[in-house]
Each structure stands twice: as C-alpha cells, then as structure tokens.
Amino acid sequence: MSSTPVDIKDVRAASKRIHSWVHRTPVLTCQSLNNLAGRQLYFKAENLQKTGSFKVRGACNAVFLEKESNPDSSGVVTDSSGNHAQAVAYAAKCVGLDCTVVLPRGAPKVKCDAIRGYDAEIVFCEPTPISRKETCIRVSEETGKTIIQSSDNYSVIAGQGTIALELLEEVPDLDAIIVPTSGGGMLAGIGVTVHSIHPKCQVYAVEPVGKDLQRCLEAKQRLWPNPPLYLNTVADALRLQAIGYLSFPIICEYASHRVFTVTDDQMIEGMKLSFERMKQVVEAASGAGVYAAVNLMNQVQPTAHKVGVVLCGGNVDLDNLPWLTPTITY
Amino acid sequence: MSSTPVDIKDVRAASKRIHSWVHRTPVLTCQSLNNLAGRQLYFKAENLQKTGSFKVRGACNAVFLEKESNPDSSGVVTDSSGNHAQAVAYAAKCVGLDCTVVLPRGAPKVKCDAIRGYDAEIVFCEPTPISRKETCIRVSEETGKTIIQSSDNYSVIAGQGTIALELLEEVPDLDAIIVPTSGGGMLAGIGVTVHSIHPKCQVYAVEPVGKDLQRCLEAKQRLWPNPPLYLNTVADALRLQAIGYLSFPIICEYASHRVFTVTDDQMIEGMKLSFERMKQVVEAASGAGVYAAVNLMNQVQPTAHKVGVVLCGGNVDLDNLPWLTPTITY
Numbered sequence: 001m002s003s004t005p006v007d008i009k010d011v012r013a014a015s016k017r018i019h020s021w022v023h024r025t026p027v028l029t030c031q032s033l034n035n036l037a038g039r040q041l042y043f044k045a046e047n048l049q050k051t052g053s054f055k056v057r058g059a060c061n062a063v064f065l066e067k068e069s070n071p072d073s074s075g076v077v078t079d080s081s082g083n084h085a086q087a088v089a090y091a092a093k094c095v096g097l098d099c100t101v102v103l104p105r106g107a108p109k110v111k112c113d114a115i116r117g118y119d120a121e122i123v124f125c126e127p128t129p130i131s132r133k134e135t136c137i138r139v140s141e142e143t144g145k146t147i148i149q150s151s152d153n154y155s156v157i158a159g160q161g162t163i164a165l166e167l168l169e170e171v172p173d174l175d176a177i178i179v180p181t182s183g184g185g186m187l188a189g190i191g192v193t194v195h196s197i198h199p200k201c202q203v204y205a206v207e208p209v210g211k212d213l214q215r216c217l218e219a220k221q222r223l224w225p226n227p228p229l230y231l232n233t234v235a236d237a238l239r240l241q242a243i244g245y246l247s248f249p250i251i252c253e254y255a256s257h258r259v260f261t262v263t264d265d266q267m268i269e270g271m272k273l274s275f276e277r278m279k280q281v282v283e284a285a286s287g288a289g290v291y292a293a294v295n296l297m298n299q300v301q302p303t304a305h306k307v308g309v310v311l312c313g314g315n316v317d318l319d320n321l322p323w324l325t326p327t328i329t330y
Numbered sequence: 331m332s333s334t335p336v337d338i339k340d341v342r343a344a345s346k347r348i349h350s351w352v353h354r355t356p357v358l359t360c361q362s363l364n365n366l367a368g369r370q371l372y373f374k375a376e377n378l379q380k381t382g383s384f385k386v387r388g389a390c391n392a393v394f395l396e397k398e399s400n401p402d403s404s405g406v407v408t409d410s411s412g413n414h415a416q417a418v419a420y421a422a423k424c425v426g427l428d429c430t431v432v433l434p435r436g437a438p439k440v441k442c443d444a445i446r447g448y449d450a451e452i453v454f455c456e457p458t459p460i461s462r463k464e465t466c467i468r469v470s471e472e473t474g475k476t477i478i479q480s481s482d483n484y485s486v487i488a489g490q491g492t493i494a495l496e497l498l499e500e501v502p503d504l505d506a507i508i509v510p511t512s513g514g515g516m517l518a519g520i521g522v523t524v525h526s527i528h529p530k531c532q533v534y535a536v537e538p539v540g541k542d543l544q545r546c547l548e549a550k551q552r553l554w555p556n557p558p559l560y561l562n563t564v565a566d567a568l569r570l571q572a573i574g575y576l577s578f579p580i581i582c583e584y585a586s587h588r589v590f591t592v593t594d595d596q597m598i599e600g601m602k603l604s605f606e607r608m609k610q611v612v613e614a615a616s617g618a619g620v621y622a623a624v625n626l627m628n629q630v631q632p633t634a635h636k637v638g639v640v641l642c643g644g645n646v647d648l649d650n651l652p653w654l655t656p657t658i659t660y
Contacts, residue, residue: 026356047609048608048609052609272648275611275646275648276611276648278378279377279378279382279610279611279612279644280609280610280611281605281606281609281610281611282609314609316605318602318605318606318651318653319653319654321648321651321654323648323649324649324651324654
C-alpha cells in the first residue's frame with residue numbers, strides 16, 4: 001500500500017506509455033571525473049533526451065494520459081518558458097493534440113522557433129508570473145485546453161520517475177542519486193522510484209543558493225514566501241524557489257533531508273567539467289549535479305561508492321556560455 | 331592476398347591488442363541532423379575516446395607492438411604537439427614504457443599538463459617543423475627510444491582501422507563514411523577495413539581548403555611541395571598539408587577520389603551543430619565531417635542513405651570557441 005498518490009506502478013505505467021517516444025538515454029562514466037570525485041559516478045544523460053531535457057518524460061506521460069482519457073480533447077496549454085514548454089509541444093505533436101504555449105513577450109527567438117517547430121501555437125503575455133498564470137488559465141477557459149503544469153502534476157512526477165527506473169536497471173547498486181531541483185517533479189518521481197526498488201540508495205536534491213529546501217524538509221513545512229520568488233541564478237532551469245504543492249510531501253517522505261546548495265560559480269565549474277572531461281554539452285542545472293557529485297559528497301555520505309547524477313538537460317545558449325560571460329542577473 | 335602492406339588481418343589484430351585499453355565508442359544518431367541532411371547519419375563518437383581523440387587507437391597499437399617485439403625497449407618518443415602526443419603518452423603508461431614528447435617552446439600549459447598527467451617527459455625545441463623532427467631524432471639516438479610517428483606508420487594505420495570495424499559491426503549497410511583527414515592514417519586504416527568488409531561503402535576524406543587531396547588522388551601523385559606546408563586552418567588537428575608517404579598509396583587504392591573541401595566557417599558551423607543538436611563537444615576537425623555529411627553529400631553521392639561520420643576528437647579550448655572568437659591565423 002502506498003502512502004503517496006504516486007507509486008512505482010504509476011512510474012512503470014509511465015515507462016510503458018512513453019517509451020516509444022522518448023530516448024532511453026545512456027548512462028555515461030568518465031574516469032577522470034571518478035578520479036576527481038574519489039568514487040564511481042554514473043551520469044544519466046538526459047541532455048541527449050528528445051527536446052534536450054528530461055522534461056519530455058513527464059510531459060509525454062501527462063499529455064498521452066490526457067489523450068487516452070479524453071480522445072476528443074481540445075488539446076493542451078502550458079505557461080512554462082523553459083524546457084517543459086518544448087517538451088509539452090513535442091508530446092502534443094506525437095499524439096496529434098493541439099498545443100498552446102504561453103510565453104512572456106520578448107522571449108528569445110530561438111525558444112519560439114523550437115516551440116513552433118513542434119507545431120505549437122504561442123500566445124504572448126506580460127513578463128510577470130501572474131500574467132503568465134492568468135493568460136494560461138484564460139486560454140484554457142476559452143479553448144477547453146487542459147493545463148499541463150511543469151512539476152505540480154502527478155502524471156508528470158510519474159514520468160520523471162522513469163529516469164530512476166532506467167538508471168537502476170543499469171546500475172542496481174547505487175548508493176546515492178543527485179537530482180538538480182527546481183519545482184521538484186523530478187526529485188519526487190525519482191524518490192518514489194528509488195524508495196520502491198532500492199531503498200538503501202539516498203536521493204539528494206542539489207539546489208541554487210536561496211532555495212533553502214533543507215530547512216523546509218527538516219521542518220516538513222513550506223517556509224517559502226507566497227507568492228514564491230524566482231531565484232537569481234545562472235541556471236534558468238532552477239529558478240523556481242518553491243517546490244510544488246504536490247511534490248513537497250512526496251519529497252519529504254522519500255528524499256534525503258540533507259540538500260546540496262551550490263553557488264553560480266560552482267554550477268558553472270560543474271558545467272565546464274562536463275564539457276571538458278565528458279565532452280557533454282549540458283546546461284548549468286546539470287552542472288550543479290556534477291559539482292555536487294565531484295566535490296560535496298564527502299560532507300554528506302563519505303562512504304558512498306557509486307553515485308548517480310542526472311544530467312538534466314543540454315539546452316544551452318552557445319553564444320553566451322557562462323564561463324565566458326558575466327553572470328546574468330534577473 | 332593483399333596488395334597493400336596493411337590488411338584487414340592487421341586491423342583485427344590491432345582490435346584484439348588494444349581493446350582493453352581504449353573505449354568502444356558509441357555510434358550516435360540525431361533526428362534533427364538526419365532531417366537537415368535528408369539521410370541517416372551515424373556518428374562514431376571518438377570525442378568520447380580515451381585521451382579525447384581516435385589517436386589513441388593507433389598509438390596503442392604501435393606502442394604495444396613495440397613492447398611485444400622488444401620487452402627491454404627503452405621507450406618511445408614522438409614530436410606531435412596534438413592529440414597524438416597525449417595518445418602516445420597514454421599508451422606508454424598503459425604498458426609501463428618510458429615516453430618523451432618533443433614540444434615546441436611556448437606550447438600551451440594545458441597540453442603540457444595533459445602529457446605530464448600520463449607521466450611522459452617533455453623536451454622543448456624551437457617552434458619549427460625542422461627543429462621538432464631533429465630534436466625527436468636526437469632524443470631517439472641518445473636514449474634508444476623508438477619514434478612513434480603520428481600517421482606514417484603501418485601499426486598506427488591498422489589501429490585507426492578499428493574505428494571502421496566497430497562502426498560496420500553496428501551499421502553494416504553504410505553507403506559512405508566521411509573521414510576528417512590530415513596525415514591520412516585514419517583514412518588509410520578505414521579504407522583498408524571498409525574495402526575488405528563492405529566494399530560497396532564509399533570512404534570520403536574531408537579536408538581544409540589548401541590541401542588539394544583530390545588533385546593528388548586523381549593524379550595518383552604527391553603534388554605537395556617538399557617540405558610540405560602547414561595549412562592555415564582553425565582545425566589544429568588538420569594542419570598537415572601532405573598525406574604521409576605510407577598512407578598515400580593505400581588511400582589512392584581504397585578511398586574515393588572525390589574529396590570534400592571545407593572552409594573554416596563551414597567547419598565551425600559543423601562544430602556548432604554538433605554542440606547544439608547532438609550535445610557533443612567536438613573539435614573543429616570533427617565539425618568538418620558534420621558539415622560535409624549535412625551539406626555536401628548531394629554533390630557526390632546523392633542516393634547515399636546511410637552515412638557514417640567520424641567525430642574524430644573533442645579536445646577543445648573551451649575559453650576560445652571558434653564561433654565566439656576571431657579565426658586564428660597561423
């Protein structure tokens with residue numbers, strides 16, 4: 001009997017539902033990073049995933065379920081401006097659903113092009129969190145399209161859990177997995193999966209400075225301001241300060257209450273290590289995981305021998321690599 | 331009966347000799363590049379190879395053979411300043427041979443560090459081709475160390491042939507393979523291998539402007555000046571103008587006489603495509619292959635359906651990516 005609304009059966013069902021449409025990404029190893037870390041690191045290369053990030057797993061699961069449960073669906077809408085938007089657009093295209101993405105006015109052309117490349121429609125709104133949310137709800141009400149949230153959605157959480165399913169199939173005896181964390185959908189999905197299959201393995205979040213997840217987990221309380229802030233971080237995939245309402249209780253139950261906190265410079269260092277040693281293009285959020293795996297495990301679980309790291313995405317502006325440009329302030 | 335001094339048996343023997351010490355690199359595919367090219371592309375990811383380039387295959391074969399044939403060997407020496415130097419240093423360390431690398435004064439610290447990281451000794455010389463050659467010969471005479479040439483060496487050629495052995499095992503029905511070409515060791519090795527296993531597959535060189543390999547192949551003559559020049563190209567792995575003396579006849583026999591010639595801008599475009607679409611860090615020489623596969627196959631073999639491309643290496647100065655910096659002139 002499961003104590004959370006998402007369990008391993010949902011994750012396995014998600015895996016079956018999405019497997020023809022997403023890559024089973026490779027698990028990469030790198031002797032030089034092992035040497036630096038003093039342990040064996042196993043990198044789940046979601047930077048090589050369809051659409052360039054893990055988000056496509058949860059998006060496909062949620063969108064395909066929408067199509068299954070409602071064959072006459074009017075389509076889907078989302079207000080993510082990041083990897084989740086591309087992922088939802090891709091998922092909708094896979095099953096022939098209409099898709100609208102709400103983007104703030106002034107969103108980079110490269111993002112708009114990628115989204116339109118999957119035949120999704122873009123509706124522009126004011127560049128504020130409230131305008132985005134309101135516009136998304138308005139589109140949904142006017143068109144009947146279902147809103148696909150980026151992490152506060154049980155189907156998305158189950159989809160992200162498939163990362164751990166695959167990783168543990170290839171490396172069944174991991175001692176720990178490090179998960180870059182923003183809204184917490186991936187952390188919750190991986191937590192559920194690991195707890196069921198290999199509960200001895202610790203699941204750690206890695207976060208940017210200012211998120212303070214550890215304090216919330218220790219208190220088992222959402223201590224973030226309402227409305228939550230965007231964090232000032234180089235990792236645009238990690239800007240949400242608060243964990244989602246649905247993810248938070250799952251994370252409290254299944255993730256370690258010890259959290260890795262990294263600065264922008266540390267994320268950038270991890271990102272550059274990935275480029276240099278693994279020859280993998282990854283975004284700063286992935287760099288957070290690399291940095292923690294190489295440098296911070298001793299503080300938390302010094303005896304961990306085999307450590308998994310999710311390289312969560314590879315969508316990088318190659319003309320503005322962060323070790324070559326001053327850190328951007330939002 | 332073989333008409334060239336390297337045949338498939340040598341390549342298979344090399345594969346057996348080196349396989350515990352080099353990676354069997356993955357063959358990558360990318361839907362978005364397939365769409366651009368209008369055909370199926372199969373990328374042999376030697377950027378993920380030990381030491382960051384394919385050079386380690388030939389270097390291991392040559393150095394291990396030296397150790398086998400002469401257990402009391404005084405070691406090896408090379409005057410390459412590029413990927414071959416690291417590869418020889420790595421190979422020597424694998425079998426416990428002493429290694430000296432002759433480098434021009436002023437060689438980048440990062441290169442020196444990588445070579446010393448494999449316990450090789452560095453001897454500096456003047457930054458001219460003649461001083462390098464002379465210093466290498468002097469070290470060899472004074473120490474008894476065997477010179478390991480970077481491409482003009484049958485054992486190296488056989489080692490590089492293992493790339494095609496692995497690629498054809500995974501994609502047996504390739505119509506063509508595109509090989510970035512400098513001294514020609516890889517092209518010769520791949521030519522020999524493909525001719526023996528799957529002779530219908532065309533083997534194409536891709537070269538920087540100024541090499542003029544096609545004219546030499548058509549004439550079956552070395553038309554390069556003596557001493558040959560270094561080419562002015564962004565791809566430091568492709569600076570040799572002339573094909574080696576041992577490689578040239580093999581290439582005349584087994585490689586297509588149609589050669590792809592690419593400009594610096596085209597190589598850089600191919601390199602950036604690899605970063606962006608495949609999330610693979612590759613050097614400009616690999617970019618030459620990507621560019622040719624995506625844009626130039628129509629000129630030469632428009633019906634080719636499945637095309638292999640060697641991503642020959644991934645050793646890139648991440649602080650000087652060529653699409654962000656003015657092209658360097660040598």
